Amino acid sequence: MKFSFRYIQDKIFTGFATGAAGLLVVVLLLVLTPMVYRGTKAVVFQGTIEYRKMQLDVFGRGDIEVIATEKAKAQQVRDKLYAMIEGFKKGLDVDVLSGRAKNIYRNYGKEIRDKELASEEFRRRRELSRKIRNELMTAFSLSDKEQIKAHLDNVLGYKDNTDFEGTSAKDFFALAEEFSEIVENIDLKRRKEYANSLGEIEGAVLKLLGPLPGDAVPALVQDRYGCTRMDMAKVQIDRVLYSQRWVSQANNDSLVKVKISRVQQFAGTEMARLFDFVENNADAMLMPKSTFYWQYFIDDSTAGHYFGGVGHEIIGTLLLTIVAMLFAFPLGVISAAYLVECASDGPVTRIVRMCINSLAGVPSVVFGLFGLAFFVLYLLPLMGALSKGCVLTASLTLGVLTLPVMIRASEEAIRAVPKTYKEASLGLGATGLRTFVKVTLPAAMPGILTGVILSISRVAGETAPVLFTGAVALGPLPKSLFDPARTLSYGSYDIAVGDRLAMQVPHNQYGMVVTLVLLIIVLNTAAIFLRAKIFKKLKGL
Amino acid sequence: MKKTNRIAYVLVATIMLMASVSVFAEELRIDGSTTVGPIGDAFAEAFKNNYKGLDITVKKTGSGDGAAALIDGRCDVAMMSRFMKDKEFKAAVEKGIMPVAHVVAMDGVCVVVHPSNPVKALTAKQIRDIYTGKITNWKQLGGADMDVVIISRDTSSGTFETFHKLVMKKEEMCSATEYVSSNPQAHARVKTTTGAIGYVGIGFLDSAVRALEIDSIIPTKQSIASGRYPIARPLFLFTNGYPKPGTMVFKFCTFYLTETGQEIIEAKGFIPVTNY
Numbered sequence: 167m168k169f170s171f172r173y174i175q176d177k178i179f180t181g182f183a184t185g186a187a188g189l190l191v192v193v194l195l196l197v198l199t200p201m202v203y204r205g206t207k208a209v210v211f212q213g214t215i216e217y218r219k220m221q222l223d224v225f226g227r228g229d230i231e232v233i234a235t236e237k238a239k240a241q242q243v244r245d246k247l248y249a250m251i252e253g254f255k256k257g258l259d260v261d262v263l264s265g266r267a268k269n270i271y272r273n274y275g276k277e278i279r280d281k282e283l284a285s286e287e288f289r290r291r292r293e294l295s296r297k298i299r300n301e302l303m304t305a306f307s308l309s310d311k312e313q314i315k316a317h318l319d320n321v322l323g324y325k326d327n328t329d330f331e332g333t334s335a336k337d338f339f340a341l342a343e344e345f346s347e348i349v350e351n352i353d354l355k356r357r358k359e360y361a362n363s364l365g366e367i368e369g370a371v372l373k374l375l376g377p378l379p380g381d382a383v384p385a386l387v388q389d390r391y392g393c394t395r396m397d398m399a400k401v402q403i404d405r406v407l408y409s410q411r412w413v414s415q416a417n418n419d420s421l422v423k424v425k426i427s428r429v430q431q432f433a434g435t436e437m438a439r440l441f442d443f444v445e446n447n448a449d450a451m452l453m454p455k456s457t458f459y460w461q462y463f464i465d466d467s468t469a470g471h472y473f474g475g476v477g478h479e480i481i482g483t484l485l486l487t488i489v490a491m492l493f494a495f496p497l498g499v500i501s502a503a504y505l506v507e508c509a510s511d512g513p514v515t516r517i518v519r520m521c522i523n524s525l526a527g528v529p530s531v532v533f534g535l536f537g538l539a540f541f542v543l544y545l546l547p548l549m550g551a552l553s554k555g556c557v558l559t560a561s562l563t564l565g566v567l568t569l570p571v572m573i574r575a576s577e578e579a580i581r582a583v584p585k586t587y588k589e590a591s592l593g594l595g596a597t598g599l600r601t602f603v604k605v606t607l608p609a610a611m612p613g614i615l616t617g618v619i620l621s622i623s624r625v626a627g628e629t630a631p632v633l634f635t636g637a638v639a640l641g642p643l644p645k646s647l648f649d650p651a652r653t654l655s656y657g658s659y660d661i662a663v664g665d666r667l668a669m670q671v672p673h674n675q676y677g678m679v680v681t682l683v684l685l686i687i688v689l690n691t692a693a694i695f696l697r698a699k700i701f702k703k704l705k706g707l
Numbered sequence: 708m709k710k711t712n713r714i715a716y717v718l719v720a721t722i723m724l725m726a727s728v729s730v731f732a733e734e735l736r737i738d739g740s741t742t743v744g745p746i747g748d749a750f751a752e753a754f755k756n757n758y759k760g761l762d763i764t765v766k767k768t769g770s771g772d773g774a775a776a777l778i779d780g781r782c783d784v785a786m787m788s789r790f791m792k793d794k795e796f797k798a799a800v801e802k803g804i805m806p807v808a809h810v811v812a813m814d815g816v817c818v819v820v821h822p823s824n825p826v827k828a829l830t831a832k833q834i835r836d837i838y839t840g841k842i843t844n845w846k847q848l849g850g851a852d853m854d855v856v857i858i859s860r861d862t863s864s865g866t867f868e869t870f871h872k873l874v875m876k877k878e879e880m881c882s883a884t885e886y887v888s889s890n891p892q893a894h895a896r897v898k899t900t901t902g903a904i905g906y907v908g909i910g911f912l913d914s915a916v917r918a919l920e921i922d923s924i925i926p927t928k929q930s931i932a933s934g935r936y937p938i939a940r941p942l943f944l945f946t947n948g949y950p951k952p953g954t955m956v957f958k959f960c961t962f963y964l965t966e967t968g969q970e971i972i973e974a975k976g977f978i979p980v981t982n983y
Binding site for chain 1: 736741744745747748749751752753762763764765766767768772779780781782822823824825850851852853888889890891892894901910911913914917967970971974975976
């Protein structure tokens, strides 16, 4: 009876333990999977010709000739698209049409002035041409078909007037005929709607393909290229093909989102061809290629992390972590050695130990403010250096932050070394220091390295302590320990809060976070390997 | 063990070397507001290309820290989305630092709602009533029968201060208000909540949220530049004294006057103070 009860108890315990571990794995997967999936997109994606252009301009990467040929090929297809938009716009834009009419009037004026006519005759012809011009301009500004027709007929009535024989005034009539054709094809009452829609299309095309070849180069690198990735391009293509409106519905107080196909909007006009063209030629215009952007991990980035990678951030994070560990490791081990080997178990030791334990629970931002007040504002001026956050101050702050963990782990590890080891060493005549350095410390090393592993993960990922003591959002690589550095943790924070860029380049945001996780895994793996090696040696294998 | 030792030695030596080598390049340190940060970033990008050998660092820790950094001498230029407070001025003067303000751009604070919300215009008073809790349902404003979810920026942000002063007339917000700590967060919260109302800088407007007309004025670049739109604020750069012409600080603080500078400010979603 008693035996079976113990059996069940054991089974229940095992079950719960397995369940807890399983839950942990599930939670970890739930958190990490979407993050890693999105982060991977920063490195593996469908890169367009715009991406290759950017890589060539900004990072000097890629074959100039190959890219030039690709560019020319894509441009041929793009030119057709631009021509379609331009053609439609010409017929629609009142300003452009009026401008043409004015030009003709001006040219004709010059011509008749050169003819040296009698002033009376000159004035008459000029009056007449002005009248025609005004008729045309009125026609352009109207939207009713019949009214326009009437005005255009007035203009065309002068077509056979002998005054205009062989002069540029003939262009008036060509323009009038062109416009009457447009009027037949386009419903001018919807001119405003067309113009709005066209504005949206042009905006999307600009984002999709970048500025036109002849246009001025934008000041910011981020505006110089079209969509560099197909996933971003698809969003813009969708904006070209469909317009989104929020409309009210009879039985509902809230507005409802509707997607209107622009093909229907422009049905019956020249523009209708454009949408099929965009859909079918997207690949020809953008030339997507599967891209593996491994340089993401070594590249610098443009302002706000729009293009480029996280190379500088990785170097900064590594530098901060290593210097912090160089500071925390010896100090932690020595403190632990003192607590275990030298200090007697009195009230003072107990208070010191309690302080260390509570220090481990202090929020990291407090350490950051401490680092700012002590290292940056007090210690640096004392040393005669410029008072500014730098790698050294940030590392020291991180070192202080992780010291409690280091001390606790080292203390436990040193305490766990069998007493017989020490006794044997002392018995052979070694001094206390020699015993500690040669016997106790190596035996405790695996445990101490566990502390290092815990510390590295914490130090590399902390944002608050480095925020005020040495991390910057943008800056060159540190040349010495007295320069600030960029870190992955502060970089992620910066993307999230600062700019609207996070909304535009989410892959870079996730990429940075995943890089941080990867970096910590790599550092930890290195430490674990080191530990395993030492462990092996200790066992005499 | 020996190998590990050697690695450790090399590491220490490298770091010592790095500490000793100090190249004296010209430096420009910029610190401060997260709102003005994008302008700082973008200006820095332009400067990096124009002046090789210039070390320019940008840090975004908030307007308050920007002022503190200028006072401590931790930065050359402090970006701020609000003017310096009396206290900060006093602290600065006591330390022998004379803060000088340069207005680089204007920013409009837009009141935004979910695009499905039929309410398109409100008066400043109505908005105040929402935030003080007098109006709790959109029905009271001619909208759908839907509770108002009030989103505000955290009280330490410059955006909050602007809103608090210009719209709330320094009245307290009601306890139902939900505080978020950044512009993107406020945008995301309104985007995903049908009954939400919040406020963001004009640079954050897109098709996912709708900006309301306030006192029948639509927030656009024109209405903000002309001063007609009621919730607008200048964005500042603060320096210690007026920078000496020819220095990098001077070039940085006057960059907004150049055509490139204005183009950058517009590209970043702000409104240039100069009409070009």
